[in-house]
Amino acid sequence: MQPGPSYAVSAQSVDPQFGPVVSEYRVGGKRYWLLFGLLLFLGALMLAGFIALLADGSLLGAAVLGLLLGSMMLVLLLLSGVAVTVYTHGIERRGRFGSKRLGWDQLQSYTLNVVDPAHAGAGAGGVLGVLIVRLVTSNDIKPQSVVLRGKGGEKLTIPSQLKEYDALLTSLVPYLTDRLAAHVHQELSRGVAIGFGKRLSLDPGGGIVFSGLLGGKQTLAFQEVESIVFERAQLAIRRRGEPKPWQTVAIAAVPNVGVLQKIIAQASPKPPGAPPAADQYGWVR
Numbered sequence: 001m002q003p004g005p006s007y008a009v010s011a012q013s014v015d016p017q018f019g020p021v022v023s024e025y026r027v028g029g030k031r032y033w034l035l036f037g038l039l040l041f042l043g044a045l046m047l048a049g050f051i052a053l054l055a056d057g058s059l060l061g062a063a064v065l066g067l068l069l070g071s072m073m074l075v076l077l078l079l080s081g082v083a084v085t086v087y088t089h090g091i092e093r094r095g096r097f098g099s100k101r102l103g104w105d106q107l108q109s110y111t112l113n114v115v116d117p118a119h120a121g122a123g124a125g126g127v128l129g130v131l132i133v134r135l136v137t138s139n140d141i142k143p144q145s146v147v148l149r150g151k152g153g154e155k156l157t158i159p160s161q162l163k164e165y166d167a168l169l170t171s172l173v174p175y176l177t178d179r180l181a182a183h184v185h186q187e188l189s190r191g192v193a194i195g196f197g198k199r200l201s202l203d204p205g206g207g208i209v210f211s212g213l214l215g216g217k218q219t220l221a222f223q224e225v226e227s228i229v230f231e232r233a234q235l236a237i238r239r240r241g242e243p244k245p246w247q248t249v250a251i252a253a254v255p256n257v258g259v260l261q262k263i264i265a266q267a268s269p270k271p272p273g274a275p276p277a278a279d280q281y282g283w284v285r
Contacts (some may be wrong), residue, residue: 004197015090019088024086025163026163027161028163080160081095100154101149101157107150110146114251116232142160143160184263191204191205196257197255199253200260206221207219220239224268225237225267
């Protein structure tokens with residue numbers, strides 16, 4: 001039997017496809033209630049504006065605000081019904097209008113949607129945008145969701161508004177990384193280059209390959225890699241002896257980012273006496 005994430009198996013029914021239930025998560029906790037409160041506050045402001053516009057006879061403006069208000073309430077309704085169940089051999093997300101399931105043997109990639117609150121807020125409305133984004137995300141740089149994709153095109157999103165979301169990531173992300181890394185190792189040993197999004201790939205005979213916006217490519221040999229670490233919402237790759245990153249790429253643009261880090265760490269031996277690599281999942285604690 002293939003191992004599942006390292007939770008204690010609960011005494012629940014056994015799924016005929018995925019086996020025993022490992023753990024279950026429902027919406028709640030600080031992130032959900034902050035989002036709930038924010039949307040209610042904005043909804044109250046929109047409702048007041050809707051009533052005022054109706055009183056002034058501005059039907060178009062009232063219709064726009066009414067549509068926005070309805071959309072926000074729909075988001076809360078849909079989110080409140082989300083539940084995620086982890087099984088020994090797969091995962092399921094249930095919602096108000098159905099469910100999505102993905103077996104671990106069909107997993108192709110996972111993506112960490114990491115958002116930098118300062119940058120995201122600044123691009124979405126200046127100081128007010130920063131305050132809103134930080135309310136929803138907190139000041140910590142953590143994945144706001146994890147997107148799992150299957151070999152057949154399946155897509156399953158794990159939202160950060162789940163209770164015990166951090167505990168779920170602490171176990172699930174390393175498990176997915178180890179599972180996918182085994183396949184990538186096998187392909188690299190056969191001489192096959194492996195892509196990690198549009199910008200990064202691994203060439204078994206060359207090293208890390210970075211593809212620029214205009215199609216140009218740069219290569220960094222494995223033995224020249226000093227570190228490949230998370231720096232806020234960016235993945236920073238450093239060459240030995242150089243303080244500035246060789247390249248930086250948004251974490252959200254690098255599928256299987258933990259696999260990339262794991263393989264490069266194994267292919268880039270550290271000099272004698274060098275400290276061990278830092279835990280890249282420290283943000284989930």
